[in-house]
Amino acid sequence: MIIDVIGDIHGYADKLTGLLIQLGYVHNGDFYEPPANHRALFIGDLIDRGSQQLAALEIVFAMLDANVADAVMGNHEYNALAFATLDPNSNFSSDHPKQYLRKHNQTHTTQHEAFLAEIPFGSALHKHWLARLYEIPLWLENDYACFVHACWDVDSMAILQPMLTADNCLTEQALILTSQKHSEPFEALERVLKGVETPLPAGLSMIDKEGTKRTRVRVRWWLDDLNKQTIHQIARAPNSGLAQIPKDALSENIDFVLRTYKPVFVGHYWMTGEPAPLSAQVICTDYSAAVDSGYLTCYQLDTDQPLPLTADNFVQYIHD
Structure with missing residues (x-):
C-alpha cells in the first residue's frame, strides 16, 4: 500500500x-x-x-x-x-x-x-x-x-500516554494537565507537538517569524551529536534570528535520542x-x-x- x-x-x-x-x-x-x-x-x-x-x-x-x-x-x-x-x-x-x-x-x-x-x-x-x-x-x-x-x-x-484515550487522543482533563506551564505533562506535549528546544545563552534572545521574542531555540533533533555542535549548526530558526547569536555559542544538555x-x-x-x-x-x-x-x-x-x-x-x- x-x-x-x-x-x-x-x-x-x-x-x-x-x-x-x-x-x-x-x-x-x-x-x-x-x-x-x-x-x-x-x-x-x-x-x-x-x-x-x-x-x-x-x-x-x-x-x-x-x-x-x-x-x-x-x-x-x-x-x-x-x-x-x-x-x-x-x-x-x-x-x-x-x-x-x-x-x-x-x-x-x-x-x-x-x-x-x-x-x-x-x-x-x-x-x-x-x-x-x-x-x-x-x-x-x-x-x-x-x-x-x-x-x-x-x-x-510515555508521560502523556496514561492521560490519553486508548487511541492516543486528548481528553479535556488531559488538555488541562498539559496546559499547565512548566509541568512535566506540559513539557512532554511541547516536545511532541512543537519539537525539541534548547535555551539560548544567558542574556540572548531572538525574534521569530511572527515577531515574538524567544529565549529558546528549536533544534533539528534528527541530527546526530546535538550536544557537540554550535547553536548555528543545529538550530531550526530563520537566519535573521540566528544573526543575533554568537557563531561559537554551543548547545547544552539537549536530552533527546530518537528511539x-x-x-x-x-x-x-x-x-x-x-x-x-x-x-x-x-x-x-x-x-x-x-x-x-x-x-x-x-x-x-x-x-x-x-x-x-x-x-x-x-x-x-x-x-x-
Missing part, C-alpha cells in the same frame, strides 16, 4: 484539493476517494492562517469518516482546544475575567483569527469542530512507520526549497503551504519498502 503523507494544510483548501487531484484522488460526491492501494495521512495543522478553514476541515474529516485517511494532531489543533477551554485553576470574579487555558491575548488571537472568522467562537459550529478535533490522535505508529506532528520522543509519549528503527514522518517545520529527507530516517512534509509561495507537499510511502527514504517519493502541488 502507498500512504500519501500530506503536510500542514493551514486552511488552504484549494491547495489540498489540487494536491489530492494530482495524486489521483477523485471526489465521489461525498469524499475524495483514493486511487487503488492508496491511503492518505494528514500530519497535523489543518487549521489557522488560510482563508478556507471550514472547507479544509470538511475535506479532511469526510475522508477520515470514510476510513480512507488518518490524521495526527498539530499544535494549531491543540491550541484551538486550549483557546476555547476555561482554566479551572484561575480565579473568576467581577474584577478578574474568565481565563482560558490558552490566553486570549493579541498574539494568540491573531494566530487564530482566520479560524474564528469562519467558525465563530462559542457558536454551535465552533463546538462541533472542537469535538471533532478531540478525535485526532497525538501520534500514530504501525508496523512500517511513525507519524507525529513535530517530534517522535518516546520519553514524552525507533522505523522511518518517522513530521510536519511543522516550514521547510522551503526542493523536498528531501531530513535524515536517513526522518521526513518532513511541511513545505510552507501556509504562505502563498509555499507548496502543499506529500511523501508517498510504500509500506512494503518504507526504507530507504528518497527525495523521489515527494509530490508537490505547484499552484503557480
Whole structure:
C-alpha cells in the first residue's frame, strides 16, 4: 500500500484539493476517494492562517469518516482546544475575567483569527469542530512507520500516554494537565507537538517569524551529536534570528535520542526549497503551504519498502 503523507494544510483548501487531484484522488460526491492501494495521512495543522478553514476541515474529516485517511494532531489543533477551554485553576470574579487555558491575548488571537472568522467562537459550529478535533490522535505508529506532528520522543509519549484515550487522543482533563506551564505533562506535549528546544545563552534572545521574542531555540533533533555542535549548526530558526547569536555559542544538555528503527514522518517545520529527507530516517512534509509561495507537499510511502527514504517519493502541488 502507498500512504500519501500530506503536510500542514493551514486552511488552504484549494491547495489540498489540487494536491489530492494530482495524486489521483477523485471526489465521489461525498469524499475524495483514493486511487487503488492508496491511503492518505494528514500530519497535523489543518487549521489557522488560510482563508478556507471550514472547507479544509470538511475535506479532511469526510475522508477520515470514510476510513480512507488518518490524521495526527498539530499544535494549531491543540491550541484551538486550549483557546476555547476555561482554566479551572484561575480565579473568576467581577474584577478578574474568565481565563482560558490558552490566553486570549493579541498574539494568540491573531494566530487564530482566520479560524474564528469562519467558525465563530462559542457558536454551535465552533463546538462541533472542537469535538471533532478531540478525535485526532497525538501520534500514530504501525508496523512500517511513525507519524507525529513535530517530534517522535518516546520519553514524552510515555508521560502523556496514561492521560490519553486508548487511541492516543486528548481528553479535556488531559488538555488541562498539559496546559499547565512548566509541568512535566506540559513539557512532554511541547516536545511532541512543537519539537525539541534548547535555551539560548544567558542574556540572548531572538525574534521569530511572527515577531515574538524567544529565549529558546528549536533544534533539528534528527541530527546526530546535538550536544557537540554550535547553536548555528543545529538550530531550526530563520537566519535573521540566528544573526543575533554568537557563531561559537554551543548547545547544552539537549536530552533527546530518537528511539525507533522505523522511518518517522513530521510536519511543522516550514521547510522551503526542493523536498528531501531530513535524515536517513526522518521526513518532513511541511513545505510552507501556509504562505502563498509555499507548496502543499506529500511523501508517498510504500509500506512494503518504507526504507530507504528518497527525495523521489515527494509530490508537490505547484499552484503557480
